[in-house]
Amino acid sequence: MNTQETTLYEENVRLRARLNRSEHHARENERMLVEQERMLAAAKREIEAKNAEIARLRAQLGAAAVERECRETLIQSIVNAVPAVIWAKDRDGRHILTNKAFEEFHRAPGGCVGKTDYDLFPASMADEMRAVDRKVFAADALVEVEETLPRDGIVASYQTSKFPIRNAQGETCALGAIAIDITERKRAEAERAALQAQVIEAQRAVLRELSTPLIPLSPNVILLPLIGAMDVERADQATATLLRGIEQHRAKFAILDVTGVKNIDAPVADALIRAARSARLIGARVILTGIQPRMAEVLARLGIDLKGIVTLGTLQAGIAYAIRS
Structure with a gap:
């Protein structure tokens, strides 16, 4: 093989090697x-x-949101239908739920959620309310108080019940409250007590009159015969009856x-004895009868x-003395 053939052969080998490498690549x-x-x-x-899982979760979240919104609307509708004042606050004292009666009381429809007692009441009253809130959280139990609050130019009385609200884990996360207006009930009770006092006083007057008959x-x-147990009050009543009778009947005895x-x-x-002396001062002579040894x-x-x-x-001796005189 001459030099030219050798060169061609080697070139062919190189080309085949390159081709193999290209095919491998x-x-x-x-x-x-x-x-x-x-x-x-x-x-x-x-x-x-x-994407399918995200779509499913979005659908679930959407359904949960709709369900939550329906539940919240239902709860709000129920509490709005109740005439009592109802609200709920978180641990920081911010209102998270109020009903229609609450908003009407504060004349702030839809504007009380997110506010605290200090936004709605004078500081001194808000301090007292927060103190009760702390008792609820500390005791983790119902606390009932009677409160007086300004309303429509008057001081209204409310019976307020505050109670803990727990989350799904059983932890107390907020408090709820229901306040019932007892202003009219207390007014009626006061009127009934005053009337009862008048009846009792009238009965006492009748009893006094019966116990000291002139x-x-x-x-x-x-x-004026006196019967039964005597005390200073009854003795004073006898004095008044005696003097009134002397004046009314122009009695000399x-x-x-x-x-x-x-x-x-x-x-x-x-x-x-003072009664007898008082009678003498208005011109009557007193005859004291029936004195017992005591x-x-x-x-x-x-x-x-x-x-x-x-x-x-004796009384008979006293009557005879008066008639003779």
């Missing part, structure tokens, strides 16, 4: 292309699956009969001067 590139297509297809399927015996003689008095102490005895002992111990007062043992 082509096969490798084809293999890589197939692998890339496989990976792209897998990625596409994964992306499609993720009996005219003649144009110039009246009788007033018989004060203590035969039926069960017991008597120093203050009562002194009151009765009363005589008390009068003697007190050293009471009975000068000017006729004392007789």
Whole structure:
């Protein structure tokens, strides 16, 4: 083989080697292309699956949002229909729920959510309300208070119940409150108490009158018999009855009969003697009848001067004395 043939042979070998390498590279590139297509297809399927999952989650979230909105609307409709004042606050004291009655009370329709008591009441009242809130959170239980709040130019009374609100984990996250207007009820109770007091006082007056009956015996003689237990109040009532009877009947003699008095102490005895002396001052002569040993002992111990007062043992003797005189 001559030099030219050798050169051609070597060139042919080099060309075949280059061709083999090119074919190898082509096969490798084809293999890589197939692998890339496989990976792209897998990625596409994964992306499609993720998109489907996202769409499903979005649908679920949308349904949950709709359900939550419906539930919130339902709750709001229920609390708005209740005439009591209803609200809820978070732990920081911000209102997260209010009903129609609450907004009407504050004259702020739709404008109370997000506000605190300090935005709605004077600072001193807000301090008291927050103190009750802290009690609810500390006790984690219902707390009831009676509050007086300014409303429409008057001071209204409310019975307020505050209670903890728990989340799904059972943790207290807020408090709810219901306030019932008891202004009219308290006014009615006050009127009923005043009326009852008037009835009781009227009954007492009747009982006093019955317990100290004034009996005219003649144009110039009246009788005031005392019966039962005596105290200073009843003795004063007897004095008033005696003096009123003397003036009304223009009596010259007033018989004060203590035969039926069960017991008597120093203050009562002194009151009765003062009654007799008061009668003398308006021109009547007092005849004290029926003095029992116990009363005589008390009068003697007190050293009471009975000068000017006729004392007789029995009522019959007193009546006879008055008529004769």
